[in-house]
Amino acid sequence: MQRKEIEKVYIKKIKELTKYDKAYFKHDRPLIFDRDYDILKKEILDLEKKYRYLENKDSPSKKVGYKPSDKFKKVTHDIPMLSLANAFSKENIKDFLKKIRNFLNLKDSEKIAFSVEPKIDGISASLKYIDGIFVLGLSRGDGKTGEDITNNLKTIIDIPKKINKSNFPKTLDVRGEIYISKSDFKKIAKKFANPRNAAGGSLRQKDPNETKKIPLKFVAYGFGIVEPQNFEKQSEYLKLLKTWGFNTNSLNKIVNSIEDIDKNHRTIEALRPTIDYDLDGLVYKVNDLKLQKRLGFVSNSPRWAIAHKFSAEKGFSIIKNIEIQVGRTGALTPVAKIEPVNIGGVVVSNATLHNEDEINRKDIRIGDTACIQRAGDVIPQVLYVDKAKRNKNTKKFNFPDKCPSCGSKTIKEFNYSTKKKDAVTRCPDPKFNCKEILREKLKHFASKDALNIDGFGKKIIQNFWDLNMIKYPADIFNLNFKKISSFEGWGDLSASNLEKAIKKSQKISLDKLIFAIGIRHIGQENAKTLAEYFVSIKKFEELFDREKRKKILNYLLELDGIGETQVNSLETFFLHSANLNAISNLIKELNVTDFKIRKSGIFYGKTIMFTGGLSKMSRAEAKALVAKEGGKILGTASKKLDYLVVGDSKPTPKKVEQAKQLNIKILDENSWYGLLNR
Secondary structure, three states, X not given: OOHHHHHHHHHHHHHHHHHHHHHHHHOOOOOOOHHHHHHHHHHHHHHHHHXXXXXXXXXXXXXXXXXXXXXXXXXXXXXXXXXXXXXXOHHHHHHHHHHHHHHHOOOOOOOOOEEEEEEEOOEEEEEEEEOOEEEEEEEOOOOOEEEEOHHHHOOOOOOOOEOOOOOOOOEEEEEEEEEOOHHHHHHHOOOOOXXXXXXXXXXXXXXXXXXXXXXXXXXXXXXXEEEOOOOXXXXXXXXXXXXXXXXXXXXXXXXXXXXXXXXXXXXXXXXXXXXXXXEEEEEEEEOEHHHHHHHOEEOOEEOOEEXXXXXXXXXXEEEEEEEEEEOOOOEEEEEEEEXXXXXXXXXXXXXXXXXXXXXXXXXXXXXXXXXXXXXXXOOOEEEEEOHHHOOOOOEEOOOOOEOOOOOOEOEOOEEOOOOEEOOOOEOOOOOOOOXXXXXXXXXXXXXXXXXXXOOOOHHHHHHHHHOOOOOOHHHXXXXXXXXXXXXXXXXXXXXXXXXHHHHHHOEEEHHHHHHHHOOOOOOHHHHHHHHHHXXXXXXXXXXXXXXXXXXXXXXHOOEOOOOHHHHHHHHHHHHOHHHHHHHHHHHHOOEEEOOOOOOOOOOOOOEEEEEOXXXXXXXXXXXXXXXXXXXXXXXXOOOOOOEEEEOOEOOOHHHHHHHHHOOXXXXXXXXXXXXXXX
């Protein structure tokens, strides 16, 4: 797929996920099955991993759940309730284990124990105990803030109201899952779509007596705040939970190798039909809590845990047509329009074909009977076609050599890393005026990870676009809300709510703005790195000046994480007057706040560069420590560099020599550890 195509698919998936989040968390009306939701979530994260330029505020890598309902009082979690990354195959698990070993700088001979726990398909909750008394129960909410559902949780028999144990912590947040067993659900199946829907709806009843009527269960598996902590391993904590009166899962166990993990996964999946509750996979957690602490977190998920999902659902359907979608980055994505088919309880009518090479490799034709799988992509994918059912009416699909939106000749860019042309076909958008790209950029601009305009989703943007009401981001802030209130499906209240949401979004931090602009290859992390350099919008606007831009771009190459790809993309973007006008007009409509730089820590105000491997920690862990302590990481040596840390394993002689010539302080590995412990 080309970049624009990839971005279009990505944004579409994000919007779908947001729609499902809103339906489930806000309205208690799930639109899809949990496993389908997880598949969509994985597809988004896989895209972000594969294409680093993809970022969105609504991405599951940036948020958890959905903003808390207005039905209940909102309470901030002492420690956020984060989501887990997903794995769908043995290879995914191998990658997970490899990343952990690399981060911790462990040898292959050093074993890591994992606590394996079934992932019950229910509703997450956090129970706070102070001096053994259950005092507060919260839903997950958006991960940072939950709903106070204490009174409803108190109706659940499985939840202890008072714990009289001498070894019970003075303060403890017990985290677990609320669910309904399959056997109990049969008794109330006429009232709810599925067990999870029943559990979620019951917990959000205003009257606890209504909640009490539903046979809810609770299984404990995690913790938030704990004072004092009297356990050092996840497995120890699970055993303590049982002695304290909580239900834990009988299928919990410890594994030490990929072979054990794979065998256990296959065993539990085979048992799945006989288990009296819905589960969609297994969760693996590094058992040693000290190692968990070192590993830390990435965005909204821990490095030390992952959910290993069970098999994907498949089905067969006929490909009626193949259409091309143009994404925000110009990527042309072929999508198969298929006869609607029910796969895993969800009606599917579209399936991605990825790119031209994929169509040719699988010999996919219009009229073919195709195997469709709901895994890996938000849009289901075509695995293969049944050539035995192919007839003379099937037609080969000719991939367009011109953009279906603007007519520009399409290209396949050369990838300097692989030394090959990309598989993705793109619209180069030479004049930055391709309509499909402009429209998709608007959708990106208003998305959660960018301006986060509540209620201004893809369908509304598409509608306003079709009515010629918006073309560029600044147009959003000059909409005629009186006119909008007269549209079908709208009214004074809904138009007023949209106006308020748009006004609220006008105050935005610099990093959010840089990301929202939608410059190719500039994702959320790149945007933060750039914002940390520019700090203010005034400094950022110096990119508009050709001479100043040249100097700035040269320096940006020194920043860790900003390479020639990002710099070239910035240069190309700001060379065009159309982009300069669009961004200038946009900035006039916004209140852009300065990027907040941490002003404390042992590395505050210092810049650090690494070369060579460290023996006691990985480069990734070292960089994370620098950022945590207020420092900046540079990728190349310059006069602005304060320290060059030289590891014992294969340092780059050129970097060391440059540092010496520039009189930069050079630290060997022992000096680095000494600096950390001072």
